[in-house]
Amino acid sequence: MNRSEARCAERRHQVAQLYLAGKVQHEIADDMGVTQQQISHDMKRVMRTWEDRMVGFITRQKAIAAAQIEWAMREAAGGWERSKEPREITETEAIQGGEEAPRHRAKRRVEGSVGNPAFLSAYQKGIDQMATLLGLNAPQKVAPTSPDGEQAWEGTQGLAILLAGAQQARQELRLVHPSADDEGA
Numbered sequence: 001m002n003r004s005e006a007r008c009a010e011r012r013h014q015v016a017q018l019y020l021a022g023k024v025q026h027e028i029a030d031d032m033g034v035t036q037q038q039i040s041h042d043m044k045r046v047m048r049t050w051e052d053r054m055v056g057f058i059t060r061q062k063a064i065a066a067a068q069i070e071w072a073m074r075e076a077a078g079g080w081e082r083s084k085e086p087r088e089i090t091e092t093e094a095i096q097g098g099e100e101a102p103r104h105r106a107k108r109r110v111e112g113s114v115g116n117p118a119f120l121s122a123y124q125k126g127i128d129q130m131a132t133l134l135g136l137n138a139p140q141k142v143a144p145t146s147p148d149g150e151q152a153w154e155g156t157q158g159l160a161i162l163l164a165g166a167q168q169a170r171q172e173l174r175l176v177h178p179s180a181d182d183e184g185a
Helices: 003-020 025-032 036-084 117-133 155-176
Strands: 087-095 103-111
Touching: 003 025, 003 036, 025 036, 036 117
Parallel strands: none
Antiparallel strands: 087 103
8 A cells, every 4th residue: 555545545534524413524634635526425435345345244134144043043943853853651560479589670661752843943943044144035025104113104194293293303303402493494
């Protein structure tokens, strides 16, 4: 990396820090003594870098989750197979013997098994989780509601709810900043 690239990387790092601190582009430009257009260009590069990192992070997290689901599914399949194996049951019974010490009689029997359905349920849960992780499930319809989730969103009623919420927010803003004027009203 040459000096120009290093300066550019350092500037973008500063831009990112100021942006994360809540400053807007023109404030960052003023602080750094460059144009707002330069800050806009730097922010596009910073955002692209952040997005690339996030995509990599999400991909790794999905891979880890998929591996965990696969492990649980293998364990469930193994448990299912073991639960179907015949079981050997041994019963012992004490028998009174004459002058000798008591003797024991043992009975051994083998029972078949149809398998434990809990293992199949665990396997099916793994299939469902994998389908969700991979985005294979059909989208679900969600009925729109008011911002508080209480009222159904129906045509102009929904618009009225939004307008009422905006008016309330404007009044609250006036309480916090009494000198705020009504631009755009």
